[in-house]
Amino acid sequence: MRWHVLAVVVLLSFVGCSAIDGSTETETLTPAPVPTDVPADGPGATVAPGVWADGRLDVTVLVDAHRNAVEDRSFVWRETHGRSGETGSISTKVSTYEKIVYVNDTFFYRDTDEGVNRTNNTLLFYTRYSEYADGTHRYVRAKVFNSEEMQYNRTPISGDGSRIRNHTVDPVRRYLNVTSVDVRPVTVGGDRYYRLVGTELRSMSGGDEWDYSVTATVTPSGLVRNLSARYTLSNGEENETFRYRGTFERLGDVDLEQPNWVQAAENRTADGTTGSPPT
Numbered sequence: 001m002r003w004h005v006l007a008v009v010v011l012l013s014f015v016g017c018s019a020i021d022g023s024t025e026t027e028t029l030t031p032a033p034v035p036t037d038v039p040a041d042g043p044g045a046t047v048a049p050g051v052w053a054d055g056r057l058d059v060t061v062l063v064d065a066h067r068n069a070v071e072d073r074s075f076v077w078r079e080t081h082g083r084s085g086e087t088g089s090i091s092t093k094v095s096t097y098e099k100i101v102y103v104n105d106t107f108f109y110r111d112t113d114e115g116v117n118r119t120n121n122t123l124l125f126y127t128r129y130s131e132y133a134d135g136t137h138r139y140v141r142a143k144v145f146n147s148e149e150m151q152y153n154r155t156p157i158s159g160d161g162s163r164i165r166n167h168t169v170d171p172v173r174r175y176l177n178v179t180s181v182d183v184r185p186v187t188v189g190g191d192r193y194y195r196l197v198g199t200e201l202r203s204m205s206g207g208d209e210w211d212y213s214v215t216a217t218v219t220p221s222g223l224v225r226n227l228s229a230r231y232t233l234s235n236g237e238e239n240e241t242f243r244y245r246g247t248f249e250r251l252g253d254v255d256l257e258q259p260n261w262v263q264a265a266e267n268r269t270a271d272g273t274t275g276s277p278p279t
Contacts, residue, residue: 062172064222080096082244212229
């Protein structure tokens with residue numbers, strides 16, 4: 001079915017999340033008083049870059065603000081993808097994860113259980129992909145789909161910082177691309193944030209319907225602290241639901257230890273992967 005193809009494309013566009021170093025911080029969101037001096041319309045009504053108090057949203061402006069907000073700060077980022085569906089009596093359920101521990105452009109760690117890479121015009125699908133940068137070199141541990149062998153690689157660091165940070169930027173562009181949102185002020189640890197909620201029902205070619213909802217917590221400077229989205233593709237008796245969640249578990253003061261598999265990458269680089277890193 002057409003939406004099955006879309007499902008594969010969506011899942012391959014991002015990666016999921018879990019695991020190494022860094023503790024999870026629990027956020028408590030409480031309603032904040034609505035300011036009485038915020039106009040309902042006009043240029044002065046923005047509560048964050050690209051976000052108006054009346055619900056209008058310019059995702060391009062918000063994406064740029066979010067990118068700038070994460071450029072010079074350390075963070076721990078975690079995201080998950082889920083997919084479930086039913087076709088007749090057959091049910092399916094798939095989930096993936098990604099975790100990033102980012103200290104700076106040359107010192108970071110990323111781990112995911114789904115990735116895709118193009119090498120010599122051939123697509124490679126990974127069921128595990130981990131990378132670690134120690135300041136001078138980038139080490140990779142990867143397992144290709146349908147292979148039992150773990151591959152390793154080591155390369156000099158070259159422009160990897162923006163690629164890693166973009167894993168927190170791309171979901172903002174993709175999932176907050178809605179016409180309008182409901183805007184509510186909230187407090188997180190005494191700081192003011194804004195909760196954005198958007199819902200849409202979209203029709204696709206062929207009669208498919210796309211029931212979509214997204215929720216995000218945004219700082220006044222435009223940092224999207226967390227983001228979750230859910231949508232269901234329906235076509236007759238077939239329904240498939242996709243879920244996404246991405247969140248900063250920590251912002252600033254991030255520590256990172258060398259993973260225990262890096263020694264194997266140093267010893268076995270001849271068996272390593274080739275080509276550019278998966279996105």
